Amino acid sequence: MGKLREPLDSHNCGLPAALEVMGERWSFMILRAAFNGLHHFEEFLGALGIARNILSNRLARLVEHGIMKREPLPDDRRKIEYRLTEKGLDLLPAMLALRQWGEKYGEGVPSNPVLCDSRDGVPIAAIGIRAHDGRALGPKDLEWRDRSDVGVTEKGDDSLKRPVLNVLR
Amino acid sequence: MGKLREPLDSHNCGLPAALEVMGERWSFMILRAAFNGLHHFEEFLGALGIARNILSNRLARLVEHGIMKREPLPDDRRKIEYRLTEKGLDLLPAMLALRQWGEKYGEGVPSNPVLCDSRDGVPIAAIGIRAHDGRALGPKDLEWRDRSDVGVTEKGDDSLKRPVLNVLR
DNA sequence: CGATTTGCGTTGCGAATTGCTACTTACCAA
DNA sequence: TTGGTAAGTAGCAATTCGCAACGCAAATCG
Structure with missing residues (x-):
């Protein structure tokens, strides 16, 4: 398989x-x-x-x-x-992603202090996965690809592509 | 401070x-x-x-x-x-952020397989910190603020004063 | 059917890690 | 000199980890 x-x-x-x-x-x-x-x-x-x-x-x-x-x-x-x-x-992005996750699923723990954009004082966005051009991506927009297969074929050989969502169900 | x-x-x-x-x-x-x-x-x-x-x-x-x-x-x-x-x-964003960090500073370990945008097959962008509107932020664009201070207008700009809880996802 | 294998989990025990408390060394201040 | 502070070490109990062996129910084979 x-x-x-x-x-x-x-x-x-x-x-x-x-x-x-x-x-x-x-x-x-x-x-x-x-x-x-x-x-x-x-x-x-x-x-x-x-x-x-x-x-x-x-x-x-x-x-x-x-x-x-x-x-x-x-x-x-x-x-x-x-x-x-x-x-x-x-390591800040990794730490914030972890913290945001813990906050999302924890017992109502609103983290403090909060990291903000110093330009406008607004809290940063949730750490997430984005395409190379900045579009936010969800789990269904993602697939694992072999490194050797990346960039070379766009729709040629799909044998090395795996949807991430098969993990979910 | x-x-x-x-x-x-x-x-x-x-x-x-x-x-x-x-x-x-x-x-x-x-x-x-x-x-x-x-x-x-x-x-x-x-x-x-x-x-x-x-x-x-x-x-x-x-x-x-x-x-x-x-x-x-x-x-x-x-x-x-x-x-x-x-x-x-x-937890995927947190895990990817960690992995990318480890890859960046590790002994030439190009991770495989690679997570790609299924729309165009291009690898995802590096996990990073972004403003509420999607602008990428660096360490110098950031500041910690007390939770009670966010959302209540800073610097006289009222256009962005709506309380931002979970802007993205 | 009985014997064997597979998938998942547990038990026992030595080794490594953690945590608590007390001690040490270097420095500053009176 | 005396007292106090900052960083680090030492000793020892408690917890966790890792390995190997064992248990057991469900599938598979002859």
Whole structure:
């Protein structure tokens, strides 16, 4: 039957790579705190209910993977500033998508604060899937295609195309 | 800028709610497998390198939280079909955002298969943050605002003051 | 029919991870 | 010097993970 059954390991998917760090407990919560303006060990410690050794471990791991950077402050050399790197900032869409999902299905938890367009102060749109030209796409507008088949044929060989909706039913 | 320091617990953020299930190990990988068309216990078991008891536990938990549904097949009552629910399908944007991030910063892992617009077969756009009207936003176009401040006109512009809850989808 | 295989799940146990609490080291301030 | 703060470590209990073996009902085979 289906020829398109893939190994699912990290050789053909960025998801395992992403989860290597962000899949660990507290990673996303630490990141959220960082996005909300926290920068110091004791701040994270107070805001999340995390144990010291775990926080220490996670921060080291996030730094190690280039998601946060660690630099001692010159004016008080006890203090260490943890800041998001570019790589860390790039996780914002994933984090917001997760948060919006949790908010949609959670027990009436209206998230706060809310991320807004600074131009007009209006909250951002829901994170969603869009076509290359920006059109919003729903589950029925989507299909998995083999990478080698992408762009070359438009309506030629459909043998490698799979509708996403067969997942639903 | 100093006023916006929030408790970060699950009372004002959907992220902890989302992580309650999806933060556990293997949850995202199981979901990815489901999105790729796997439906049965032994299929998941073979595709991911997961232990039986863990898979059993995770599937039960995903079902328990309404992310997947479990139904025995009538033609072979040994077989159980695990399928994504609507709630599970709604995790696709978050999963894709994570995957794209992992792919961007991973060791040259071009993900396969690729999600495409079924209308023209072109791969979808990168998951990103957009304004309510669809404009793509960068990190510098964003600001956190208290929920009570959104919708009540800012900068004297009343044309956009309608309370935006779920603009898109 | 009886024997074997298949699909899904459970149990037991050692290993790894987490969490709690106390301790340490470096620094600043009086 | 004394006291307090910031970051990190150490020890130990509790939880979770992972592997292998076992259980069991439903299908399949001879």
